[in-house]
Every structure is written in structure tokens, then in C-alpha cells.
Amino acid sequence: MTHTAGDGSIYHQSNSGTGFGSAVGDNMNWRTDSPVTMASTPTRLWRVVRGTDNKIYTSGHAGSYRFGGEEIKNWPTPHGPALAYHANRLWLFLRGTDGFMKAATHASSWSGLQDVSGPQSNRLASEPAAASHNGKLYVMYSRPAP
Secondary structure (H helix, E strand, O other): OEEEOOOOEEEEOOEOOOOEOOOEEOOOOOEOOOOOEEEEOOOOEEEEEEOOOOOEEEEEEOOOOOOEEEEOOOOOOOOOOEEEEEOOEEEEEEEOOOOEEEEEEEOOOEOOOEEOOOOHHHEOOOOOEEEEEOOEEEEEOOOOOO
């Protein structure tokens, strides 16, 4: 579980099955005013966040407690991203600066950011949410008022 403090700093907690441990300050020193999203792959726990500079940052670990991280390309967004693991790929969804949904995947490196095809209804009002279930990838989002 991750959460942010009033100054935008990020904290995380884990649960070993008997309850959540104490909140630990994040070692990345990122600041955000958006939700932090997490997804687990077979080899890594990923975390993605939109910084207060509107850039997307990723971090993850493969067994150690500390996260290592980097900026993902230059994908500005006014809202937090969504993250899900599906079909052996990590999927990232975000609201582009044009208001439309964008997607990228990660297998061994990040793909380019692509428009999600579909009707004008792919215009987002805020951040999306994503999950994989029973062989399908689901993305939910709210649309702006007409």
C-alpha cells in the first residue's frame, strides 16, 4: 500500500498476512499530488507515479526493500497513471495532455506511448484505472461532461 503526505512525499506499507507494518518513507524523494499505482509481475513489484512536475516516474524492486527508479521517457500528464500486468506485459495507461487515453507496455523496456484507438469517448476527465482478470485487460475512466 502506498500513500502520500500533505507535502506530496510518498510512503509505503506492506502486509505479511497478519497486518500492515509501519509506514516507511519512500527513498525516491519524489513529490506527487496524484494517486500512486502499483502492479506485480512474476519478477518485480512495480510502482508508477505522476510527479508534481507532471512527468511519469517508475520504480520497483525484485526482492530488496528499497525501490530504484527513473523517469519514464517524457510523457507529461495532468493526472495519475494506471498500471496492470497482463499477457506477460506491464501496461501503463494515462491521460495525455490532449485529454485522450494513451498506453504503453513494458516487457524488457518501455514501448512508445500510443493513442488508445476508439471513438471520441476515449477522452478522459481524470486518471484511469486498470486490472487484468480472466484473460482480459480492463481499463476504467471517467469522461468529461458533454
